[in-house]
Amino acid sequence: MSESSSALPKVILVGHPNVGKSVLFNALTGAYATVSNYPGTSVEISSGNCLIHEQRYEILDTPGMYSLMPITEEERIGRQILLNEGPHVVVHVIDARNIERMLPMTLQLVEAGLPIILVVNILDEAERLGMKLDLELLQQRLGVPVIGAVMKRKIGLEELFATIRDYRVCPHKVFVYRDDLEQDLAVVASLLRGGYRLSRRAMAMLLIQGDEDIRQLVQQQEDAAGHGELVEVLREIRFRRRADLHLQIGMERRHVSRQMLDGVVIQTRVAEESFGEKLSAWMMNPLTGIPLLLLVIYFGLFQFVGVFGAGTLVDFLEGFLFEEYINPSVITISETYFTAEWLFELIAGEYGVWTLGVRYAVALVLPIVGSFFLVFSILEDSGYLPRLAMMLDRIFKKIGLSGRAVIPMVLGFGCDTMATLVTRTLETSRERVISTLLLALAIPCSAQLGVILGLLSSAPSALAVWTVFLLGAFLLVGVLADRLLPGERPVFYMEIPPLRRPQLYNVGVKTLMRMKSYFLEIFPLFIVASVILWAGKMTNTLDLVIAALSPIVRAIGLPTEATTAFVFGFFRRDFGAAGLYDLQMAGVLSVTQLTVAAVTLTLFVPCVAQLLVMFKERGFRIAVAIFVFVTSFAFSAGWLLNRILVGTGLLL
Amino acid sequence: MEPLSEKAEEVLESLWVMTVEGDQVGCLLADLQIEADAGELKDLLQRAFVEIRDKRVFLRREGESEARMAVRRHRLAERLTMDILGIAGEEGNEQACVFEHLLRQGVDTKLCTLLNHPSTCPHGNPIPPGDCCTEARRSGSPGIVPLTELKAGESGGIAYLAASDDKKMQKLMSMGVLPGSDIALMQKFPSYIFKVGHSQFAVDESLALQIHVRR
Numbered sequence: 001m002s003e004s005s006s007a008l009p010k011v012i013l014v015g016h017p018n019v020g021k022s023v024l025f026n027a028l029t030g031a032y033a034t035v036s037n038y039p040g041t042s043v044e045i046s047s048g049n050c051l052i053h054e055q056r057y058e059i060l061d062t063p064g065m066y067s068l069m070p071i072t073e074e075e076r077i078g079r080q081i082l083l084n085e086g087p088h089v090v091v092h093v094i095d096a097r098n099i100e101r102m103l104p105m106t107l108q109l110v111e112a113g114l115p116i117i118l119v120v121n122i123l124d125e126a127e128r129l130g131m132k133l134d135l136e137l138l139q140q141r142l143g144v145p146v147i148g149a150v151m152k153r154k155i156g157l158e159e160l161f162a163t164i165r166d167y168r169v170c171p172h173k174v175f176v177y178r179d180d181l182e183q184d185l186a187v188v189a190s191l192l193r194g195g196y197r198l199s200r201r202a203m204a205m206l207l208i209q210g211d212e213d214i215r216q217l218v219q220q221q222e223d224a225a226g227h228g229e230l231v232e233v234l235r236e237i238r239f240r241r242r243a244d245l246h247l248q249i250g251m252e253r254r255h256v257s258r259q260m261l262d263g264v265v266i267q268t269r270v271a272e273e274s275f276g277e278k279l280s281a282w283m284m285n286p287l288t289g290i291p292l293l294l295l296v297i298y299f300g301l302f303q304f305v306g307v308f309g310a311g312t313l314v315d316f317l318e319g320f321l322f323e324e325y326i327n328p329s330v331i332t333i334s335e336t337y338f339t340a341e342w343l344f345e346l347i348a349g350e351y352g353v354w355t356l357g358v359r360y361a362v363a364l365v366l367p368i369v370g371s372f373f374l375v376f377s378i379l380e381d382s383g384y385l386p387r388l389a390m391m392l393d394r395i396f397k398k399i400g401l402s403g404r405a406v407i408p409m410v411l412g413f414g415c416d417t418m419a420t421l422v423t424r425t426l427e428t429s430r431e432r433v434i435s436t437l438l439l440a441l442a443i444p445c446s447a448q449l450g451v452i453l454g455l456l457s458s459a460p461s462a463l464a465v466w467t468v469f470l471l472g473a474f475l476l477v478g479v480l481a482d483r484l485l486p487g488e489r490p491v492f493y494m495e496i497p498p499l500r501r502p503q504l505y506n507v508g509v510k511t512l513m514r515m516k517s518y519f520l521e522i523f524p525l526f527i528v529a530s531v532i533l534w535a536g537k538m539t540n541t542l543d544l545v546i547a548a549l550s551p552i553v554r555a556i557g558l559p560t561e562a563t564t565a566f567v568f569g570f571f572r573r574d575f576g577a578a579g580l581y582d583l584q585m586a587g588v589l590s591v592t593q594l595t596v597a598a599v600t601l602t603l604f605v606p607c608v609a610q611l612l613v614m615f616k617e618r619g620f621r622i623a624v625a626i627f628v629f630v631t632s633f634a635f636s637a638g639w640l641l642n643r644i645l646v647g648t649g650l651l652l
Numbered sequence: 653m654e655p656l657s658e659k660a661e662e663v664l665e666s667l668w669v670m671t672v673e674g675d676q677v678g679c680l681l682a683d684l685q686i687e688a689d690a691g692e693l694k695d696l697l698q699r700a701f702v703e704i705r706d707k708r709v710f711l712r713r714e715g716e717s718e719a720r721m722a723v724r725r726h727r728l729a730e731r732l733t734m735d736i737l738g739i740a741g742e743e744g745n746e747q748a749c750v751f752e753h754l755l756r757q758g759v760d761t762k763l764c765t766l767l768n769h770p771s772t773c774p775h776g777n778p779i780p781p782g783d784c785c786t787e788a789r790r791s792g793s794p795g796i797v798p799l800t801e802l803k804a805g806e807s808g809g810i811a812y813l814a815a816s817d818d819k820k821m822q823k824l825m826s827m828g829v830l831p832g833s834d835i836a837l838m839q840k841f842p843s844y845i846f847k848v849g850h851s852q853f854a855v856d857e858s859l860a861l862q863i864h865v866r867r
Contacts, residue, residue, distance in 0.1 A: 066826035
């Protein structure tokens with residue numbers, strides 16, 4: 001794996017989730033961050049620059065980590081960074097309130113011989129809970145710089161700058177465990193002869209714990225004879241300690257950190273239950289939590305995204321700005337300068353780059369997706385999502401997922417492509433496959449949702465059929481996937497961070513980051529899609545494809561004209577829905593046909609962008625399997641629904 | 653006196669289940685699937701544990717204690733095979749039927765203490781308490797139970813973790829769940845929510861069952 005290219009001294013931020021690491025990152029870099037995949041992986045790492053006393057540093061933000069021994073893919077990548085990059089300093093950020101739980105990781109980092117600065121963040125909240133911390137004493141005992149901070153208000157930032165600038169690596173203290181463990185560590189460490197970024201002691205500990213990455217690394221670095229002996233020794237130790245290996249190490253670390261904290265933390269009084277805690281309890285109790293969820297959906301999704309984003313904003317951008325001012329001048333200019341028919345068609349024709357690509361991307365999709373991202377970022381920043389995950393875990397278990405998968409599913413209602421990317425935070429590949437499948441099949445994205453709601457709102461019964469049918473498909477396919485796919489059932493565990501008032505700055509940054517990556521990744525695809533459609537139209541290939549597909553479309557009871565909508569639907573889910581809109585306006589579709597078309601289109605193959613992401617994330621074989629399944633399921637379901645509706649005359 | 657035969661114990665168990673726990677008044681020989689002249693029935697009659705009137709068998713006061721203890725041994729054996737040995741379904745039932753007859757001469761007391769005086773069998777039927785259970789209750793012994801047995805709002809110290817695989821153990825430890833720490837259960841439905849230190853975590857039943865708490 002390659003090291004990151006910059007030659008600047010590196011500052012790596014590590015820490016548990018929800019300790020204010022990204023707030024610190026933004027404070028250091030001024031939010032001019034680039035988010036990119038860590039080389040060779042699909043985990044996003046933010047990096048940025050920071051100028052401290054005329055020296056420029058590269059700041060790397062790692063995914064949240066619970067210990068040096070990773071559980072999830074993201075933690076693994078976080079650890080990779082520590083293994084591969086030669087940092088100037090590693091800043092370990094912890095939450096003062098949970099210092100006892102988080103200090104064992106500091107011990108691991110110090111033990112690994114890394115140049116550590118410990119930032120004890122969120123001191124203000126800890127004080128509110130009646131905790132007093134003597135960080136001076138802690139620094140003496142740990143032997144590394146300790147800084148108290150409230151990063152939200154930039155308290156402690158100057159001190160951190162000075163400490164980063166003046167950091168000198170000095171030999172670290174060694175924390176002593178009980179005899180038997182020390183002996184095992186010494187034996188293993190003495191057999192390690194290669195050069196490693198982490199100390200031999202830390203490597204030995206991870207080897208004893210059975211860390212797979214470290215085992216491979218050691219296998220590469222050690223010569224064959226030495227490695228053979230090491231493997232034997234490790235086998236013996238691991239067998240002898242089979243009953244309580246992790247437990248003993250955990251207990252040892254807690255023992256050391258309790259000694260460290262003796263006299264450091266003084267609990268002066270017990271805090272009363274705050275309003276936030278009451279609200280939190282209401283959110284997690286199904287009796288009050290479900291009404292609260294409905295409120296969130298009504299105001300957040302329906303009113304804000306649906307009425308304001310898809311209504312007011314789109315009317316302004318599309319109806320006013322584009323129709324009145326921009327389009328006429330583009331068309332005038334095109335008519336004057338691009339006289340060749342093919343060129344005019346390419347720019348301003350029916351499927352032109354401007355008329356179809358840019359206009360749709362900027363005036364139609366962006367306001368809807370943008371307002372969804374704003375709502376999602378508010379929910380994310382307030383801490384509501386883990387509470388929702390906890391409420392839905394039981395239901396999600398029935399479809400082979402854990403509550404953790406709630407977050408990508410909710411994001412899917414904004415943009416399925418982005419949600420498919422997020423599924424990689426799930427623990428097992430089984431969960432990742434099931435959630436990718438369900439996102440592709442039954443979760444309509446906000447753009448599509450907007451058009452379909454508009455389409456079906458004239459017939460409430462059609463809307464009801466659409467909702468019931470999609471919900472049914474979601475559960476049916478989920479339950480079947482759970483039954484049929486091999487692999488272990490997921491285990492649910494999740495930290496419930498304290499609720500907090502969403503911070504304007506955080507919400508702004510998160511929304512903008514999402515909109516930016518949406519624009520960068522998806523905008524080009526709009527253009528590509530319009531060029532393909534244009535080429536198809538000019539060469540008449542489009543007609544051939546439509547002609548080939550139309551028998552299937554007729555088989556599910558739709559007029560031939562609707563085929564165009566399905567072909568378009570492949571390029572953008574919402575293009576397809578918009579195509580139906582035109583047909584409805586022209587009065588070609590009956591209510592039954594409209595419903596069947598809307599259901600089939602929602603179930604039908606995801607847009608091109610999502611398909612590409614599926615290939616990238618899940619690999620060729622699984623992506624093709626999902627593609628084929630979703631396509632056949634969509635049309636079979638459409639055919640079945642048509643039969644049911646025609647047979648019963650439900651929507652006549 | 654000779655200990656009862658296994659078959660005789662099973663007759664007593666069936667009688668207990670049908671007449672004491674159930675609402676039948678005596679039970680038909682046919683329901684017990686037994687002939688009137690069977691050896692075990694003669695033995696029970698001789699000890700005056702049961703009596704036969706018409707075609708019905710009645711449990712006598714003299715036999716009640718013996719019957720109760722037989723049921724107790726059977727259900728403890730079920731706990732052993734199903735919870736500890738992890739043998740499920742029909743196989744678990746069969747194994748329990750073999751084990752129950754080994755639980756005499758104080759072995760049931762030891763098993764009961766090991767299992768921390770369970771009050772129900774895996775099927776949810778009550779396990780009749782023995783002297784050890786009464787004694788434990790009287791001395792107010794705190795008892796160690798899985799987190800799932802606590803009521804919402806209750807708290808205790810973590811006694812041990814039963815996690816069998818490393819991944820689950822790592823997850824628990826990453827949440828700061830370690831023996832000797834205090835834990836407060838805040839909510840049980842739809843998922844378990846507990847507090848360790850100042851942090852809250854949500855876990856599903858499979859993880860909550862691993863955490864054993866001293867009340």
